[in-house]
Amino acid sequence: MAGERNDNRDAAGVEAGLRESLKRELEGEIRQTLEAELRGELSQELRERLVARLKAELSEEIQVRIARIKAELEAEILSRGVPVPTLPPPPREFERFSMNVRVQHIVLMVSCLILIITGLPLKFHEARISQIFFDLVGGVQMSTLIHRIGAVGLIAVGAYHLFYLVAFREGRRNFLRLLPTPKDVRDFFQMLRYFLGRIEEKPRFGRFSYVEKFDYWAVYWGMVIMIGSGLILWFLETSLRFLPKFAADIAREAHSDEGLLATLAIIIWHFYNVHLNPEHFPMNWTFWTGTISEEEMHRHHPLEYEEAMAARTIRPPLPGGLPETGALAADPAVRPPTREGMQPAAGEKSP
Template identity: 25%
Template sequence: MSMNKQISRFDLTERAIHWMSAISFVYAALTGLALWSHKLYWLASVFGGGPTVRGMHPWGGVLFAVSLGFMFRRWARVMQLDSDDKVWMKNSHLYAMHRDQELPETGRFNAGQKMMFWMQSAFAVLLFASGLVLWFPEIAPRSARLLAVLVHPLAAIGSIGGIILHIYMGTAVVPGALRAMTRGTVSQGWAASHHPKWFRELSKH
């Protein structure tokens, strides 16, 4: 069996949802950073000026929340952590050092990817709730707004920090991962090496 044969990893729907969330996230993150620090306010000019950024940033967030809702419906089950994942998480430093063979075999997603999914979901809920409060300061009670000005940046820091890792992994650390998100396919060798349990499942059918 040739290991260069391409197999499907993400179908068109999954890729569409992923890019919808990626684009809305980057837009919301960059416009959010513009309002986060005076030093980054120049970003507001890039995105059409302060009032435009103030008006559109929340809609970027809404789009992100919607795409995350789709993602959640699609992947929540496959992202459930099992006992192998717990062992994997405990030894995740081995993964960082590329000693993957010492870790439990992974299925469609490894424990790190699953954690990313759950953490980003949790941050998104916090961002959406606090963002809604900040969107309508004339309606929201002051106590809620005072809490939101703390929750929104904290959740954003966690979320953007996670995305820096996510983009680094997907583009630089795991060759072939980016193609899975653009074209949807990976080679059989890639699947067997990075997600052996998933590959065996696929081969059975």
């Protein structure tokens, strides 16, 4: 194991050295050529464009050469009889949900579960199981108390989320990516054609697919109805100071009906898409770990993946020229392979 690591470190050192020398050498050549052959005949702009293009080609060239050198080194190590690592490289992980989002989601989840468990027996009060439930928790008064604890959680996470959308760069960025676009409509129809076997290409999603956007915006609708009607019913005497009795009846009806709709949507739709579909059955742990594998990222969010990859390799707008090797490793969108396995992902930052 120790020998293996040393070899790797050597290989990395050689790689970095090569990179540096190649870069210096080629840049020098470009400059010389330009100076000698163009002598200011071309405009500054054209010159810059040329430099950029050359740099891009250079960068590809560097990669190709590094890969070749790497292969040669590996062959050499192999020929020396040193055992090569037999474990496949650990999967690269992409951060999907920041700690902030994960905590929000868990509070929302727990609140919803509490509200559903204590709410449904009121709606289906004639069912035998409701009787069992009320006996278990110690009567309807205890049940309503627990329901209100859940309500506090739901209201708190709703309010915090609005704050998050305004106050955090990550929140603003996520929000912009969650806004519905015409592409979502196109994606939806493409998905239908794909489902029916008319085409073989799935729509290519960005960070959020239309399914995820639907889930997100459905929660807004649910929160407005449930919290609004719930508060009227919670503070009934205060509400009835201003509202007629039939408004409270409407609140009760809406609370009861939307509660059922939300429950069905969560248990059937959300659970299927996230956990119960054949790909993730029985459980998708991303809500807890916050990460998804490179393979999944590539499959489900190809546009986001490509964006991240593009940011990783070439960054033409940066004034500092080619990205440093160190900068590559520190790129927050890409986590380099680690031998230690999964690690909590660092907070996402905009590039």
